[in-house]
Amino acid sequence: MFREKYCMNLMGLNMDMSTNFDSMLQVVALLREKDCITLLEFSMDMSTIRATMGILERIKDIEAEMAKTQKNKATEFHLGLLKSKLAKLRSQLLEGPKTGGNSADKQFEVVKYGDARVALIGFPSVGKSTLLSTVTKTKSEAASYEFTTLTCIPGILEHKGATIQLLDLPGIIEGASQGKGRGRQVIAVARSADLVLLMLDATKSDVQRRLLEQELALVGIRINQSPPNVYYKPKKTGGVSFNATLPLTHLNAKLCIAILRDRAVHSADIIVREDVTVDQFLDVVEGNRQYIKCLYVYNKIDSVSLEEVDRLARQPNTVVVSCESRLNIDALIDRIWTTLALCRVYTKKRGAAPDFGDPLVLREGARVEDACRTIHRSLADASQVKYCLVWGASTKHNPQRVGFGHLLADEDVVQVVKTT
Numbered sequence: 001m002f003r004e005k006y007c008m009n010l011m012g013l014n015m016d017m018s019t020n021f022d023s024m025l026q027v028v029a030l031l032r033e034k035d036c037i038t039l040l041e042f043s044m045d046m047s048t049i050r051a052t053m054g055i056l057e058r059i060k061d062i063e064a065e066m067a068k069t070q071k072n073k074a075t076e077f078h079l080g081l082l083k084s085k086l087a088k089l090r091s092q093l094l095e096g097p098k099t100g101g102n103s104a105d106k107q108f109e110v111v112k113y114g115d116a117r118v119a120l121i122g123f124p125s126v127g128k129s130t131l132l133s134t135v136t137k138t139k140s141e142a143a144s145y146e147f148t149t150l151t152c153i154p155g156i157l158e159h160k161g162a163t164i165q166l167l168d169l170p171g172i173i174e175g176a177s178q179g180k181g182r183g184r185q186v187i188a189v190a191r192s193a194d195l196v197l198l199m200l201d202a203t204k205s206d207v208q209r210r211l212l213e214q215e216l217a218l219v220g221i222r223i224n225q226s227p228p229n230v231y232y233k234p235k236k237t238g239g240v241s242f243n244a245t246l247p248l249t250h251l252n253a254k255l256c257i258a259i260l261r262d263r264a265v266h267s268a269d270i271i272v273r274e275d276v277t278v279d280q281f282l283d284v285v286e287g288n289r290q291y292i293k294c295l296y297v298y299n300k301i302d303s304v305s306l307e308e309v310d311r312l313a314r315q316p317n318t319v320v321v322s323c324e325s326r327l328n329i330d331a332l333i334d335r336i337w338t339t340l341a342l343c344r345v346y347t348k349k350r351g352a353a354p355d356f357g358d359p360l361v362l363r364e365g366a367r368v369e370d371a372c373r374t375i376h377r378s379l380a381d382a383s384q385v386k387y388c389l390v391w392g393a394s395t396k397h398n399p400q401r402v403g404f405g406h407l408l409a410d411e412d413v414v415q416v417v418k419t420t
Ligand SMILES: Nc1nc2c(ncn2[C@@H]2O[C@H](COP(=O)(O)OP(=O)(O)OP(=O)(O)O)[C@@H](O)[C@H]2O)c(=O)[nH]1
Pocket: 122, 123, 124, 125, 126, 127, 128, 129, 130, 131, 141, 142, 143, 144, 145, 146, 147, 148, 149, 150, 169, 170, 171, 172, 299, 300, 301, 302, 303, 321, 322, 323, 324, 325
């Protein structure tokens, strides 16, 4: 309890990091005196904080300059370059300390397990731990005070023959993208997930959804978007070649060349195949963006009116639940399943019935080749496989003789005939 109290204190301080830097230094010294050094590991060390502060200040300056620059044709180029500088600084923030993983990072390291990984992201006390304890056998402590959860807690959700790893995480706070609270570690886990559940409190205002989206956007996580259709390849020589396959309304060669020059790239091939914005182009150039599927999960619907539940449920990519009252939990699990777009393939031996109890769990778009490789590494070699027979939604006849490139469908049955 003593330990937790100090952690919470420190989190509180972190929130005011930018305004209260000096007083924070004093408190850190005080905590050191009181032998609370281990608690500091949850946060950042001082040199990281100093470096971060420098970057944050430059970000603030650029944002201020952008705010006072009028948006028009004449300033378009200038604004584009400012955006580019912002993106560069934010990438630096993301990279974080060069010292490698510290012990706080290690506490968050959880081995990937199962067929897919789902991370629970949200502000404190929205009910993330309650959800984990509701849908898995793992009990994660839940309580009415904020920051109950301090590390990454994995649980396992078995559904339709698939094993899904569900990760409970500490609540994030505004500014998590700048490393406040445990933001850095939480975000690193989110990046490793196949699906992120953005958990929200149905009793709170709509602002939380926008704030959460903003924090994720700032760290280069692009939710429910596909990567921009832009080919970009830096070269050693030859200058920048800029081509577009359609008229562009946000971007031009001059700005792109300037953005690249700012990154010391003087030669590159660029082919733009979509009317992308400057921000999307920067996403391509920075290259460290993560395109992740996400579901908005509104919890605590037991505490709001039916009209409100109805309004929330109508938003895109949204599920409404009450973890405590076990309302709509099965629907949530189904949505997790369909959003992950997994594909079950049952294997069968010649003359035997398919093994319906233990499917191979692949991704949507999997081919026979993927199924073979999953059955056994040796089967990844086409010369080892004479042919495959497939029964199911992906074939015209049942069974159908298919090659390695055949696209599989959910619940197909596959029989591999090896070369002897
Ligand atoms: N009314 C209501 N309360 C809930 C529901 N689910 C969780 N709670 C309560 O919300 C509080 C926070 O729950 P937690 O599961 O600890 O929330 P958390 O998001 O894990 O919080 P942190 O780990 O602190 O970030 C607890 O007091 C729960 O009892 C729900 O469906 N309805």
